Amino acid sequence: MPDRSRTGLRGTRVEEAAGDATALDHAVAELVRRTRFPVAFGGLAVGDAIHITSIHGARTSSLQGLVVQAERGLGGRALVEKRPRLALDYGTSRSITHDYDRAVLGEGIATLFAVPVMVGDRARGVIYCGSWAESPVSDVVARPAFAVAGELSSELRIREEVQRRLALSPGRTEPVAMPAATREGLRETYAELRSIASVVDDPQLRDRLARLEKRLAALSHDATEPAIELDVRLSPREVDVLACAALGATNAEIADTLELKEGTVKSYLQSAMAKLDASTRHAAVVTARRAGLLP
Structure with a gap:
């Protein structure tokens, strides 16, 4: 057999x-x-x-x-x-x-x-x-x-990380517990991937990066936190700024990473917080993660 x-x-x-x-x-x-x-x-x-x-x-x-x-x-x-x-x-x-x-x-x-x-x-x-x-x-x-x-390097590195995580639990599709440091590493990779994708003009490359984003988000899900269902749709830029905020970046640091104005970053964060019914950026990140919108 x-x-x-x-x-x-x-x-x-x-x-x-x-x-x-x-x-x-x-x-x-x-x-x-x-x-x-x-x-x-x-x-x-x-x-x-x-x-x-x-x-x-x-x-x-x-x-x-x-x-x-x-x-x-x-x-x-x-x-x-x-x-x-x-x-x-x-x-x-x-x-x-x-x-x-x-x-x-x-x-x-x-x-x-x-x-x-x-x-x-x-x-x-x-x-x-x-x-x-x-x-x-x-x-x-x-x-x-x-x-x-540099773009090829980033895509290969992200692909390696996705495949590494998949190899740790072959044949399993449900979320698995992972060390906090590993999860944070995946979240940093996800945020970097979002920042790369935000400045890519080529639609084929954007599609490939989007597929990798979904796989990273699924692999990074915290199985100890109950999932929730939300009828919420965040814009790509709202996801970008939340992904950076999740790593503790300030508005100025997010603006520098995403090549936006600091005021624009603040607007995106406020919009995402309103959609997620969150009073702080931290609460918005937690809700987005539980809803599967962020890793």
Whole structure:
């Protein structure tokens, strides 16, 4: 008889890997859109190597199936050093090994920029953008690439946390008790996710972040507190400010996090408190959590 727990775990890992690959592909497509580099590609780390699985804008198939080993080539250096690496003239660069010239030069790339995707202190992968002619990479050019890497990093980190929590109770769907410190960590992650989502323009990325938010909220529910049903609908911004307030942030800190005016934050809080029939922000947070509106 097959071990259902093992089968379920394998299925979860396959789903997780597919989700990570989708997030990576979206980030690589964003590199081409935001940086104006004509070609971009990237891969996640598997052991000590980067497996290139996403390519956008390429004119040839030379990059397909590329596996970059740690310390080798531009991306291998970026992976190990955990910092961006640039080759203005890739073919003559003396600061890297040339193990992958056939793939990179075969695509006709002259300038190549590699940015590691950091999750905590780990490099989870590398994303590249390149041009077919020598092209200087100024702060104006590099900043969008860093932003894309940062967004991908946040999504991967949140996905890891969701999967970690799911793995702690395989096969269970009801809320489970968890240490207070763990719950607070999840709530901090949720608040950060809300702040990221609030400035994302891409609808597909917003949808993915929204699905992660729901899973985090469900995982963070305090099973010791009785749930309540409320016929209340909070606006996205009201949820944003409540999520930050739940962490003890002041109006000024919330405004800075969400890039709002302090008066606007106060208005959103007052509106949420009125909808939740709460006289204080703390009471509003408690009610929102019991109603499943906040983790």
